[in-house]
Amino acid sequence: MAQKNRLQYIILGLLNIESQTGYDLTKSFDSDIGEFWSANHSQIYPLLKKMEEDNLISHHDIQVGTKLVKKSYDISDAGKKLFDEWLQEPSDLDNNHDEFILKLYFINDKKSELLKNMVAEQLNSREEKLSALKTQMSDKFPNATAKKRQYGHFCVLQHAIEREAGYIDWLKQI
Structure with missing residues (x-):
């Protein structure tokens, strides 16, 4: 196809x-x-x-x-x-291209210094992104009227915030 x-x-x-x-x-x-x-x-x-x-x-x-x-x-x-x-049309499922995940796959030692550095760097990046997304949400959707007018956009932004928060929680578990 x-x-x-x-x-x-x-x-x-x-x-x-x-x-x-x-x-x-x-x-x-x-x-x-x-x-x-x-x-x-x-x-x-x-x-x-x-x-x-x-x-x-x-x-x-x-x-x-x-x-x-x-x-x-x-x-x-x-x-x-x-x-x-x-x-x-039904939506296709597509794999995300996350380079961190790709690199993580090849780390063999749980106590690796490289792993610690990779996770710390990724955690910092993800926390910055989450902060930017939350700022964007409050700027673009300050009230219920704005949410109703662009509901799909609001939902996508909400998903991005939840995705980053979940990613951060997962990184903290590593």
């Missing part, structure tokens, strides 16, 4: 919320979407071109300042249909 182009669906979903430039889409992967999916501009821009050729999106030009003109992308009816169909 062919691999789904999930990036295409992420872009369609973002454009289903609001019209965005390629730059705006790229920035989404540095913040919200970056919690569970990564992509860079070298993937996004060629895909935007292909999606436009496939009539899934269109663009309109927006004037920025006196000289700069940017393309702002919008989802088409065909794009909305494809996005809605994708949302209704």
Whole structure:
């Protein structure tokens, strides 16, 4: 079975919320979407071109300042249909690519100094990430109205917080 182009669906979903430039889409992967999916501009821009050729999106030009003109992308009816169909499909289970887990697999000695250093470094990183996620939650969802308006986003952020808290608990057991 062919691999789904999930990036295409992420872009369609973002454009289903609001019209965005390629730059705006790229920035989404540095913040919200970056919690569970990564992509860079070298993937996004060629895909935007292909999606436009496939009539899934269109663009309109927006004037920025006196000289700069940017393309702002919008989802088409065909794009909305494809996005809605994708949302209704069963989700594939996918393995996470966690380099720490990969390295941990190869540690043979429970008393290894390397293990202690690896765990301490990972614990520090995970605690920083958990703090950042909690800050993001309080900034983006300060009240019940915000939670209702973007309920899915709230759920994903809640999951990320619980994931990091669970990871920290597991690291402390090691």
